[in-house]
Amino acid sequence: MTEFLQQLINSLSLGSIYALIALGYTMVYGIIKLINFAHGDVYMVGAYVGYACMTHLHLGFFESLIAAMIICTILGVLIERVAYRPLRNSTRIAALITAIGVSLLIEYTMMYFVGADPRAYPEMPAYLTGSFEVGGVIIRNQQVIIIGVAVVLMIALQFIVKKTKMGKAMRAVSQDPDAARLMGISVDRTISFTFAIGSALAGAAGVLVGVYYNSINPLMGIIPGLKAFVAAVFGGIGIIPGALIGGYVIGGAETLVSSIGYSLFKDGVVFAILILILIVKPTGLLGKNVKEKV
Amino acid sequence: MSLLEATKLTRNFGGLTAVYEADLHIDSGELIGLIGPNGAGKTTLFNLLTGVYPPSSGTITLTIDGKTEDIGGRKPYRICAAGIGRTFQNIRLFKDLTVLDNVATALQQNRPYPLVSALFHIPPFGATERRIRSESLELLEVMGLAGKADELARNLSYGEQRHLEIARALATHPSLLLLDEPAAGMNPFETAELTALIAKLRADFGLTVLLIEHDMSLVMKICERIYVLDHGIVIASGTPDEVRNNPKVIEAYLGGEEVGNA
Amino acid sequence: MLEVRDLQVHFGVINAIKGISFDVPAGEIVTLIGANGAGKTTTLRTLSGIKKPTAGTITLDGLDITGLSAQDRVRRGMSHVPEGRRIFPDMTVMENLELGAFLRRDVVQSDLDEIFTRFPILAERRRQLAGTLSGGEQQMLAMGRALMAKPKMLLLDEPSMGLAPLLVQEIFDIIISINQAGTTVLLVEQNANIALQIAHHAYVMETGSIVLSGEAKALAQTDEVKRAYLGG
Amino acid sequence: KPGGSGGSAVTGDTIKVGANYELSGAVATYGQASVDGITMAIDEINAAGGVNGKKLEIISYDNKSDAAEATTLANKLFTQDNVLVGMGPATSGNFKAIIPVANKNRVPVVSGSATADDVTWDGSTVQEFAFRICFNDSFQGTIMAKFAAENLGASSAVIIKDNSNDYSKGLADAFTTEFENQGGTIVTSEAYVAGDTDFNTILTRIKGQSFDVIYLPGYYSEAGLIIKQARDLGITAPFLGGDGFDSPTLLELAGASALNDVYFTNHYSSIDEDPTVQDFIKAFKEAKGAEPSAFNALGYDVGKFVADAISRASELTGDAVQKAMAETKGFVGVTGTFDMDGHHNPVKTILVIGLKDGVQDSSEKVG
């Protein structure tokens, strides 16, 4: 029982980390239907910015978090301007390849400067590193923070997209940019804003994960980026709560598979579960199965 | 001779009943109109007949060459093979293919040659391809698009695209042709031309035609019988004159003056 | 209200609009008719700023708006009901209407009510996803959405397409009443009969050029127009 | 077709040597670290006047951690650049991929870290032109199993291995065999894949079992995290590992307090008084500002070994250098002093190093 509860905590915090990255992912993805492979790398940059702030500038956790979010925002908006905007009117796969190019560019530029070896985050204050025990289950403060942040961000994002004017503009742009312009919406500004939020989230996730796992490297964005993509699609493309749930399902499935002793087959089994669920629900967990009106 | 028989066709979307217990009877060779207010369920009815949506309840039977088949809920491609062709209200062409290929693609639903023949271009590939090409060109000729055979479909004007959709539907050799607002976006002059063309197609190809149209100048001129749908229910059917003077139809659909016929 | 001078538009090398000039006087309904592919839609798209012209000027209320972005034109009172409706398919009817008033800050509830009285079916469908509406319902929604902006200048691209006869009457009644309430209208229509009946002025386009113009009722009597556009 | 047996490898005063390493892609860390070591060694040699008066010139390529790319680049080095000797790749699989090319072109190749058992000798044939200067996987696994049983008195063990890595699996297999020979039992075996960061699940599973030691044959990048997360979860059992632990990053990742009761097999120890070792550590710290890792040290020795063989070769051809390499006796490297055996494997002693608060505290020569 204790082990089960411990594994539950494990799966929740792992799922939260996937969700944290998937949220920004699905947001950008939902608005411009771009599989932004560079998202994972923006997350990596966020982790490095946080690292630099803490070790070299000796800033505190929150200052570093803010700094990482700001730098990632700038980076995200810049990437959109330079690399994605010229491809606005071309096919989605073309944009995907560009995103892959950008992703490689960020990874290897970073590697050129910092090398491939992982770096470790400095010691964190006790309120971050501490842990407490409830009935034999060890819960670390960071786990609580990460789960909390993921849920709060999900709610905040959902609010922005569904309730605010900017959110409506974002959805309008995603469905028909020309028609959105006829409503008086600035398409460029809306997309920049979307990237800004998405990248800020990635930056925050980078620092949080850096603090949590204590290890960062230039290629750290690839796997979580991929899993976030899977989580986002799995939850339903562009559906914000879907990203959260997708993150938890993947985190949960990984934990489940490992915890019953199949860690050898972990990734394979997780994907098998995903495929089976998708076959039953072809538009993702929360995706509405609306057939196109003919 | 009965061609299509639909009984108590119903289709719900969530809480909305788009078509409710509609009965339809079409004889071979007829040219029938389907009219009704916007949102009445006309397109949905087409979608039920062609398998795009399965009916929530009700049956559809198709009788061709004395053989009666229950086609309700079948996949669209099988219904097409059974003999129903259609066009779409929002044009759905293969936009990046040439006009000729749009038609050629539709000319082959019953596997003109085996896969090996396709992979290695061995007989009967060449002969069949030539036959498909010439037949496609003939159809384009009929629809007045012969000169545009090598254009991409997306570069055609709206009216031409509508013509091409009909050509493509004809290429499936349908017994029953369903046209969804074929004259939409055409001016009165073009509509008149199209009206004549539809009549001619029916005669030349021995078709049965069911068409949805809001342009009464077209409907009243060539349809022999008209079904009127309102809120998913068939509220009237009969000859153009009967329908035109039916108070229910006037109230629900036509309105006081017949604007379309001005 | 609107003055267009020597407007040219290209798609790549294709010259779709070949230097047209026309005026839409304030408070009037002006109609633009012409065969398929004449360039009517392209003209409207250029006026609303979706498509960039290669030459010429567009003046709205005495101000040169040729270089302005689409949203700045909306801000200056221009509203466009595009061809093919272009409603937002994955949003509800209600959300579509709210987006129509995107740039407005004043209360819009009364406007919503007004739209719903004009198009009762939209009120019934207010929570339905717009993409699942029937063709005619979508057309009404597109119209309603444009009206939510309270435009001074309304560009309409084939508003009667796909509408039932009853609604065709209604939509033209609405156009007349909007116009009487002070909105200037530029109307593109295939249904040239009615367009010429309700418009003050008319222009006839052929392959990118304006070939005829004049008072609408007078134009409807000319042989060319009768033969080529009125089907009689 | 005869290969370029070093025809133009020697032009005037320089001798060209090739480096074919993983500089980008999944295992860029190992490749980059190896090349750092190699470069340092070659620079030292050149600064001291080169080999027999000729300078060594490194031609370095990035094989993107991909075996096919490694093969292609090996062809480039051996048929186009005509290097005298090839160094790398770092991982066994990629090294194996270039061996046929080396044999065909008769260019000797050396790896400092291709540790799979069958790299140079598959039990029947020796790969004529392939050499390595590291001990193989079974050796490390076997020694550690002995150490666990004899020195730590362990009778039950848990294994956590990197399932995507043949090095890790090789060590795990050897450990299992020997540990069971010694009468011990493997309680359970868990797996992760390179790049994982969250090991709480498998650790939680392990925590529920009773055992004496954990064998963790993996690289520091994951091992650091695993040890840290295990300690956070309250697992206090000793961790045993292989030379993959040898990196300052292990300490950074795990933190000093987690690194107690940690033992690993290694080539050398930083607390070894031997001047070869101390000079290297000092020089490396000066050059890179960090402690060297096992890959750095092995890379350094690859460079030195190549230079040594060239200097002993009767002429500057691939065949002659190959012969010199095969005849190596008493080569003194940072990672140990060794002879080359008939299977082109070095005969080396192995150390078991113990960590206390993250720093090397004990080292014991075994084997």
Place this chain on the structure above:
Amino acid sequence: MKTLKPMFWRALPFIVAYVVVLALISAGVINDYIFAIIVTICINIILASSLNLVTGFTGQFSLGHAGFMALGAYTCALITMHFDSVFGFALGILGGAVVSALVGALVGLPTLRLRGDYLAIATLGMAEIIRVILLNLGITNGAAGLSGIPQYADWNWVFGLTAVTLIVLWNYIRSSHGRRAIAVREDEIAAEAIGINTTAVKVQAFTIGAFFAGIGGGLYATYFYVIKPDQFGFLKSIDILVIVVLGGLGSLSGTVVAAIVLALVSTVLADFSDIRMIIYSLILVLIMIFRPGGLMGSKEITDTVLGKVFRRKEAKA
């Protein structure tokens, strides 16, 4: 005669490529390195053109092509290692292709219900599952993979397999079957309405694509001596996709051009080992920005000026 002459003109580029390379090899101009590059190009052409069939022509977004490649590679390697002869190698190539095609059909059937990115995830997952299985099977030797695979692939084999792949795919696309595939890409609902069984079409395209990916994998295994599961990961699928998109979705000649261009870029960059990936990614981004439709768009070489010259010849012939 009438049909033979155009066929001659179509075959000409193949004949020229074959003879020129052969001549250069015997003249010693093409050394092992250049030959390795040529083999890489050919393997990439096979992989990318088969993916182009699935993604470019049939419109099914697949991120799992490396999985099929892996099946072909392992099957071919195991067969060739068992029957160490040219005959065994031929059997291996065929066996790899068939195994891959079977799995393609098997997996295709249920997953092709999915569309767009959902399908992409499913194919990605399928490739991952294949990889994890290879990683844990005894016969595949786990993470260490298979090594010492005999190398039978000489220029005749490499050329022959590439040419057959291209010709067969070209033929398929220009047949009624290919038109059906393209119709599915363009508009599935319209395709169904004109009688096309879209599921069958997709499974067929998937199966044929997997078949040739299997051939590509087999060639890869025998030419590069060593195969390991990690060579067939997600990034490999991406590499193949990059070639397809760079060449132009729906353009076979574009795929050929892109495979060659990328190989050249990569060759030139080999000399800049520490910044090669930075430059490579920059080039990738720049090409996509300036040619978003890919190098050839959806056109074939035969639609361009060069093609016109050829066509005139054909017409005269």
